[in-house]
Amino acid sequence: MLNTFTDKTKDLTQTVPSDEDDSIDLGELLSMLVDSKWLVMVITFVVFSIGIIKAVIDTPIYKVDVMLQVNEKSQTMMGMEPLNDMLGNKLPVMAEIELIKSRKILGTVVKNLDLEIIAKPRLFPFVGEAIARRFGTRNPDNAVSSPLFGQDSYAWGGEAIQVSTLTVPDGLKDKQFILQAGQQGQFQIIYNDEPILEGAVGTLVSKQIESFQQPITLFVSLLKARPRTQFTLMRQSENNATRQLRNGLAVLEKGKGTGILELTFESDNADHAVRVLNEIANIYVQQNVEYKSAESQKTLEFLDKQLPTLKDQLEAATSVLNDFKNKKGSVDLNTETQNILKGVVETETQMTLLQQKRDELRQRFTEAHPNVIAVDKQIARLQEQKKSNDKRIKALPETQQVILGLSGDVEVSASLYGTLLNNAQTLRVAKAGTVGDVRVIDHAILPDRAIKPNKLLIIGVAFALGLLLGVVAAFIRKALHRGIEDPDLVEKQLHIPVYATISHSKDQELLDKELNKPSKLVRRNRPVILALRNKEDVAIESLRSLRTTIHFSLLEAQNNIIVISGPSPGVGKTFVASNLAAVMADSGKKILLIDADMRKGAINKLFGVNREGGLSEVILNTITVQDATRKIPSVNFDFIPTGTIPPNPSELLLHERFGQILEGFTQQYDLIIIDSPPILAVTDAAIIARMAGATFMVIKAGLHTKRELEQSIRRFSQSGVTIKGIVFNDMPQSSSRYGYGYGKYVYQYSYQKSK
Secondary structure (H helix, E strand, O other): OHHHHHHHHOOHHHOOOOOOOOOOOHHHHHHHHHHOHHHHHHHHHHHHHHHHHHHHHOOOEEEEEEEEEEOOOOOOOOOOHHHHHHHOOOOOHHHHHHHHOOHHHHHHHHHHOOOOEEEEEOEOOOOHHHHHHHHHHOOOOOOOOOOOOOOOOOEOOOOEEEEEEEEOOHHHOOOEEEEEEOOOOEEEEEEOOEEEEEEEOOOEEEEEOOOOOOEEEEEEEEEEOOOOOEEEEEEOOHHHHHHHHHHOEEEEEOOOOOOEEEEEEEEOOHHHHHHHHHHHHHHHHHHHHHHHHHHHHHHHHHHHHHHHHHHHHHHHHHHHHHHHHHHHOOOOOOHHHHHHHHHHHHHHHHHHHHHHHHHHHHOOOOOOOHHHHHHHHHHHHHHHHHHHHHHHHHOOOHHHHHHHHHHHHHHHHHHHHHHHHHHHHHHHHHHHOOOOOEEEEEOOOOOOOOOEOOHHHHHHHHHHHHHHHHHHHHHHHHHHOOOOOOHHHHHHHHOOOEEEEEEOOHHHHHHHHHHHOOOHHHHOOOOOOHHHHOOOOHHHHHHHHHHHHHHHHOOOOOOOEEEEEOOOOOOOHHHHHHHHHHHHHHOOOOEEEEEOOOOOOOHHHHHOOOOOOOHHHHHOOOOOHHHHOEEEOOOOEEEEOOOOOOOOHHHHHOOHHHHHHHHHHHHHOOEEEEEOOOOOOOOHHHHHHOOOOEEEEEEEOOOOOHHHHHHHHHHHHHOOOOOOEEEEEEEOOOOOOOOOOOOOOOOOOOOOOOO
């Protein structure tokens, strides 16, 4: 299989593929989440903790309710039942809801309960309220808490204030004042950081403020606090106080057409909420009753004005009738005349009542109002009936006409006077016992518990939100981090086999620290390589697998030289080269390790040898190969360091002597391993690889983008070098498949002074 793949890779056009697999791999996504578990857990924990803190410090909100019943019944004039159908007017429930929320109702509540005055302790930001609330629940003696954090100007629990009177000029309404408690009930009022008023509990104090015509008047009836404790005072305008009251009030009808209204009010003070809502209900019922009484009073006043006039008319009509009878003697009315008289009396009575009703309606409505128009139509019909009666009267004898007219005047006046007198008496009785259309079914009572915050809901949402944000952060991190983290993707996208996947080694981390701080062990020529320190490490096991793969891949190679390179610095090619040499030597082969990175090579530090007298000197023919070769007995292979850092490494590697030296090594050693510079940094790796039988590129998990790897392969291809395989290095052991996060790479490569 490897031989077949080698043949295919000889076509350089296939070394940099262009196709990608855009399908979604669910397993890959799950693996990514598993690998980001700590990120997800940290974000979830942080958001979950914030949720717990919010549930603890949020102010409890209490909700109280009142139940009202609105009787939707027609408004009628007592004693005028024939006009009920025409004058009836049903008040809709929605109108009652708007009335409850009107300024007329709420403004009265504001004034009755002094809601324009705000006086409360000044609490420490964020947590002060929670601390004070917790102290209050554990304070059976009603004591005042000691200050915390040295902040004695804040209230920490147990403080109380009650302001009965607070008047300020209009220009200072809705402005905040500071009341600072003193000794023995004394206090001081501060505005804009300047004291403006001093006083004592139980004493009315007043002071004229410059540039304001009205004085500030204050009466504090209760003040319980430590000296220096501060309270906030404010006199709200009536509009603002009413608006705040309306914002906390909700009025809904319980079921369609039931006439049952539910009033609810939310506040952080349960006692305050009960007091406010009951006051709203009581004032609404009271004003409803007053409105009904006002209607009766207006009608009664109208009747009281009409009764004297009707009485005078009745007396005058009676006197005229009596005088006529005295002159003419006794005159009897026949049956026809009596019937006509009866009709005339009824018509005149109804017309008079309707005219009185019309006058009453015109006090409230215009001529175009439907009720006024309806009354006018009734009056018009009665007038037609009156004309008919007049025709019948004209047909009677003259004496009968006169007596009929006079008797009619007396009968009409007497009927009207009696009817209105009865109505007036009835209205007086009704006014005394007026009952409104609204009644309170349930008054507000103290709630058992707060409706907000819902602690379980907040904590649950915080946990779910934290988990969601953690997952989103993992995906964002994945999207922003373009490095290839899965060796399978390397083979799938680049079509180059991954010969080995080397796991991250914690022991190697310790060796790196030891190397950065050279110890006596290094100076005693004890190599600082993982293959010597821990042969059972999982990374060394991966290199043993690589050893086997390399053995078969070199069967058809042009020589026994392999080059270890990488796209950029810091991928671990030196680690792979040095430990691979040790693993190869363990199998009984004669190995030569060459550090050909004549810019920043540092393998000599691993073995505790000097850099000087190495490859650069051999190429320049200043020393022999035997003098440059170091025997490393502890790992049983030979090593040639970089030598003195030359000014022109690339030109030196292009020297024909370098090729001759490598050809000589192929006869002396079973395997020559060359550690070369990164291909994207310099061209040295491509020069060396042309002389090797196989070239391997070491890449670091999560460090390289696909574009970077394609560019590295292209660099080799342009020099006529085919990458034999890839070594996927530093795979996190905790990863389900691969690891994350190595930051951005920078293509920099500088000379390093020889040591």
